[in-house]
Amino acid sequence: MTEQAARITMARGDGIGPEIMDAALKVLDRAGARLELEEIEIGESVYKRGFTAGIEPAAWDSLRRTKVFLKAPITTPQGGGFKSLNVTIRKTLGLYANVRPCVSYHPFVETKHPGMDVVIIRENEEDLYAGIEHRQTDQVVQCLKLITRPGCEKIVRYAFEYARQNNRRKVSCFTKDNIMKLTDGLFHKVFDEIGAEYPELEKEHWIVDIGAAMLADTPGAFDVVVMPNLYGDMLSDVAAQIAGSVGLAGSSNIGEHVAMFEAIHGSAPRLAGKNQANPTGLLLGSVMMLVHLGQTEAAARVHNALLKTLEDGVHTGDIYSASQSRRQVGTKEFAEAVMERLGEEPAELKAVRYLAAPKKQAVEWKPSKPALKSTVGVDLFVEWRQGSPDDLAAKVKALGGEALELKMITNRGVKVWPGGMPETFCTDHWRCRYMGQDGAVSHETIAGLVGRAAAEGIDFIKTENLCTFDGEPGFSLGQGQ
Numbered sequence: 001m002t003e004q005a006a007r008i009t010m011a012r013g014d015g016i017g018p019e020i021m022d023a024a025l026k027v028l029d030r031a032g033a034r035l036e037l038e039e040i041e042i043g044e045s046v047y048k049r050g051f052t053a054g055i056e057p058a059a060w061d062s063l064r065r066t067k068v069f070l071k072a073p074i075t076t077p078q079g080g081g082f083k084s085l086n087v088t089i090r091k092t093l094g095l096y097a098n099v100r101p102c103v104s105y106h107p108f109v110e111t112k113h114p115g116m117d118v119v120i121i122r123e124n125e126e127d128l129y130a131g132i133e134h135r136q137t138d139q140v141v142q143c144l145k146l147i148t149r150p151g152c153e154k155i156v157r158y159a160f161e162y163a164r165q166n167n168r169r170k171v172s173c174f175t176k177d178n179i180m181k182l183t184d185g186l187f188h189k190v191f192d193e194i195g196a197e198y199p200e201l202e203k204e205h206w207i208v209d210i211g212a213a214m215l216a217d218t219p220g221a222f223d224v225v226v227m228p229n230l231y232g233d234m235l236s237d238v239a240a241q242i243a244g245s246v247g248l249a250g251s252s253n254i255g256e257h258v259a260m261f262e263a264i265h266g267s268a269p270r271l272a273g274k275n276q277a278n279p280t281g282l283l284l285g286s287v288m289m290l291v292h293l294g295q296t297e298a299a300a301r302v303h304n305a306l307l308k309t310l311e312d313g314v315h316t317g318d319i320y321s322a323s324q325s326r327r328q329v330g331t332k333e334f335a336e337a338v339m340e341r342l343g344e345e346p347a348e349l350k351a352v353r354y355l356a357a358p359k360k361q362a363v364e365w366k367p368s369k370p371a372l373k374s375t376v377g378v379d380l381f382v383e384w385r386q387g388s389p390d391d392l393a394a395k396v397k398a399l400g401g402e403a404l405e406l407k408m409i410t411n412r413g414v415k416v417w418p419g420g421m422p423e424t425f426c427t428d429h430w431r432c433r434y435m436g437q438d439g440a441v442s443h444e445t446i447a448g449l450v451g452r453a454a455a456e457g458i459d460f461i462k463t464e465n466l467c468t469f470d471g472e473p474g475f476s477l478g479q480g481q
């Protein structure tokens, strides 16, 4: 057990934030958590002072110093110009793993899924959330989906380590690699590679659409589920909601240096100041923080007292039901009920035990030897509205010069030349694929192609190099599915 108090950064947030944070801090203190708080201001008031990310520069110093952040929800102002504080904090501090346990408390809290106990582990930094978007032509906008090997390795290893340390039996992976063979394909591949190092754990992969349907319908079939950012964002909300209430789930955001703990819900402005909000989500986020800090005894005391409170039917309005609850209480009274039960354990719900000294969960990533890269062709993207795919082919064929041969033109990923179909709908956004005539394609060759396109008045948008890595093509074939 750690003797010294842990210094943490804390923010009370907006809406119901201050009420649930007060409730959580009182319970933590009474449970014997040893914390020294550095309070920072985030959210609406900071946005309104002109800081578009909702946080002042000085607050970063506290986060970098304490490395642990207990955060209440904030209100993101409506309208353009404001950035999501959560996304900013996660990316700036490298919080790559978002962990959300979604548990039902049947028969004490109404749920459609008794026995649900799923942990969603969501990649938290990349995918479409890189925020790299462009309007490329009059008709077409693009958002880059970036999936990296380090990103996949870190999150997948985190998920397997989490499962091992928490005595879980199975890790499932959701992707859409039947369509996105390179991006989601890499995530799936890394899942298979790293999974092989955990022979005691069951492993399975689901295509995300049917996986999501199964998760919503039969959550008991899942244990730990690891996903790229966007799918994880959506499905962790679904999982929390079907477990009982968004007010019941906490989450951690873990990085190599810093970790952030919070409730999964927002600032619920309509409940603000009414002493009605359920503080359970933030309390469970706080329990995850105590485990992270090695204060496992206090973590178990808080968690078990909370379970006993729910079991005793002492419920806030969001989970109150005449048949299952005994007493409807407000935020403060709920916290008092938890404090009265510190030291007790639930009789029917499973009591929690935390390992005395949890291993550090953040995963360090080490680069492996880079693959041998060879450029074999180039895609030239152009904006064009003057005719048929055959007309465009006639215009751009000669641009390849001696070294490059025009092999294919696609529109929205569908091949329209050679041998396109008249029924295919075409926009003003075309990809012209050139392959090297003999051997590797140099940067000079690509510059030559672009130079000739400029001279011919072709409105090119960008080029993408087509490379092989250790002989494996690093590009899709472009037929679409």
Ligand code: NAD
Pocket (backbone or CB within 6 Å): 016, 072, 073, 074, 075, 076, 077, 086, 246, 247, 262, 263, 264, 265, 266, 267, 268, 269, 270, 271, 276, 277, 278, 279, 280, 281, 318
């Ligand atoms: P919300 O989660 O605040 O509320 C959704 C519904 O759940 C509401 O009906 C609300 O009353 C209820 N609810 C939420 N937490 C509850 C609790 N603890 N106890 C009882 N009921 C609870 O989502 P929203 O209304 O879409 O968003 C409100 C604001 O919160 C927005 O400004 C949004 O940007 C922000 N938000 C912040 C975070 C965060 O800081 N982590 C996360 C999500 C949303």
